[in-house]
Amino acid sequence: MPLGHLFSFRRDSIGFLKKIADEYGDIVHFKIGPIRIVLLNHPDLIKEVLTTQHHNFVKGRPLEMAKELLGEGLLTSEGEFHKRQSRIIQPAFHRNMIESYAPAIMECVTRLMSDWDDGMKADIKEEMTRMIIAIAGKTLFNADVEKEAPEINRALDIATSLFGRIPLPFSEWLLKLPMLPGTRRFYKAKVRLDNTICKMIDERRRSKVDNGDLLSLLLRSHNENGEGGQMSDQQVRDEALTLFLTAFDTTSTALTWTWYLLSQNPEAEAELHDELDHVLKGRLARAEDLAQLKFTRMVIGESMRIYPPSYLIPRQALKDFPIDKYIVPAGTIILMSPYLIHHDSRFHSDPEKFNPRAWDKHSHNQNSKYEYFPFSRGPRSCIGEPFAWMLGMLALATIAQSWRIKLVPDHPVEFLQLINLRPRHGMMMTLHRRK
Numbered sequence: 001m002p003l004g005h006l007f008s009f010r011r012d013s014i015g016f017l018k019k020i021a022d023e024y025g026d027i028v029h030f031k032i033g034p035i036r037i038v039l040l041n042h043p044d045l046i047k048e049v050l051t052t053q054h055h056n057f058v059k060g061r062p063l064e065m066a067k068e069l070l071g072e073g074l075l076t077s078e079g080e081f082h083k084r085q086s087r088i089i090q091p092a093f094h095r096n097m098i099e100s101y102a103p104a105i106m107e108c109v110t111r112l113m114s115d116w117d118d119g120m121k122a123d124i125k126e127e128m129t130r131m132i133i134a135i136a137g138k139t140l141f142n143a144d145v146e147k148e149a150p151e152i153n154r155a156l157d158i159a160t161s162l163f164g165r166i167p168l169p170f171s172e173w174l175l176k177l178p179m180l181p182g183t184r185r186f187y188k189a190k191v192r193l194d195n196t197i198c199k200m201i202d203e204r205r206r207s208k209v210d211n212g213d214l215l216s217l218l219l220r221s222h223n224e225n226g227e228g229g230q231m232s233d234q235q236v237r238d239e240a241l242t243l244f245l246t247a248f249d250t251t252s253t254a255l256t257w258t259w260y261l262l263s264q265n266p267e268a269e270a271e272l273h274d275e276l277d278h279v280l281k282g283r284l285a286r287a288e289d290l291a292q293l294k295f296t297r298m299v300i301g302e303s304m305r306i307y308p309p310s311y312l313i314p315r316q317a318l319k320d321f322p323i324d325k326y327i328v329p330a331g332t333i334i335l336m337s338p339y340l341i342h343h344d345s346r347f348h349s350d351p352e353k354f355n356p357r358a359w360d361k362h363s364h365n366q367n368s369k370y371e372y373f374p375f376s377r378g379p380r381s382c383i384g385e386p387f388a389w390m391l392g393m394l395a396l397a398t399i400a401q402s403w404r405i406k407l408v409p410d411h412p413v414e415f416l417q418l419i420n421l422r423p424r425h426g427m428m429m430t431l432h433r434r435k
């Protein structure tokens with residue numbers, strides 16, 4: 001690909017990838033400078049990479065820049081080290097543990113609503129972010145970080161605006177050029193995020209309290225040499241920051257798009273209200289209610305079909321590998337897009353329409369696993385998925401029970417394709433108390 005195309009690719013990768021898939025089919029090879037890239041645009045091909053041949057792929061080059069921020073955390077590490085860390089962290093996401101987070105989640109949701117007035121206008125992306133930062137801080141680290149939420153969010157914005165999901169030639173050089181303003185801002189933001197995490201770790205080490213949350217698991221675990229010592233501070237920091245950052249931007253983005261879609265689809269909104277009124281009868285939701293809140297689940301599932309926060313999943317091939325009738329050489333970067341697959345009429349009927357009932361049918365079809373993959377699939381899929389579902393459902397149920405949230409007329413709604421698929425101009429909405 002000529003370097004001239006690089007800017008449109010960077011500006012609108014979804015648009016670019018859709019165009020080449022429409023033109024060239026389900027396996028498209030292209031280059032950006034010296035970087036060889038293959039787009040796979042069919043669930044069967046995606047299954048090959050994420051599951052069947054997963055040993056032959058690493059996060060690799062696309063995640064190199066994220067490593068500069070996250071270090072060797074669960075998202076960016078590889079091989080045996082990743083497996084070991086994953087084993088240590090898994091218990092924090094077991095069903096029983098997640099259910100025990102429900103009261104803390106509810107406390108943060110109700111606190112957010114207590115700041116709202118009838119008829120108030122607010123950027124719902126900011127509100128959801130503030131709420132999820134408070135929830136992630138409280139449930140994973142037993143720390144109160146709500147007041148720091150705007151600063152944490154700004155630091156994440158700055159840090160992630162420097163690297164997109166797509167590897168560009170020379171992009172790693174950016175971080176080695178401290179005279180560039182963007183690089184200086186990146187390192188300042190990194191220090192800001194480090195301070196929050198290190199403060200939580202220090203406080204917990206000093207208090208010596210072990211309440212079984214994620215931070216306790218990390219601090220209790222043995223170091224990688226199996227010598228029985230604690231994980232080094234650096235390792236704890238990398239894991240804690242990774243989990244904190246992966247949790248809040250994805251989940252707040254998913255909820256923001258959900259409010260937008262509900263405001264555009266009054267029938268679905270009315271059906272959601274009926275379910276909440278019928279199941280909850282005016283009381284606050286609890287973890288035990290989730291099994292009954294079927295339509296609430298469909299609404300979130302369908303929202304992540306239309307706007308999957310992680311819209312692009314990259315891998316890098318370790319060795320040459322066969323796919324369909326081709327051999328793809330080692331080193332190639334593979335791109336797979338939940339957004340493109342979720343909007344493909346071959347796999348989803350009427351794909352632009354928000355139809356939560358259709359998602360229900362889809363979710364029961366086991367063959368369709370790779371046609372719907374907002375949390376990725378295979379051994380490197382999202383460890384936080386069950387937590388994200390519970391958190392999202394409790395927040396949606398609790399808020400929608402008392403509030404209708406309407407898009408401010410003429411507010412522009414566009415994508416910002418950074419690490420996650422965010423609304424470029426935030427989401428200005430009016431909050432109406434339900435009578």
Ligand code: HEM
Nearest residue numbers: 074075246247250251254310374375376380382383384388
């Ligand atoms: C709606 C919310 C969420 C979405 C859409 C989402 C999506 C994803 C996706 C697509 C991946 C795979 C990335 C890849 O293969 O390159 C991933 C990985 C990951 N997610 Fe999530 N996530 C969400 C919420 C969370 C939460 C709440 C947490 C933690 C509390 C979390 C922690 C992680 C971690 C640690 C990984 C790396 C797992 C590994 O590589 O072993 N995520 N997520």
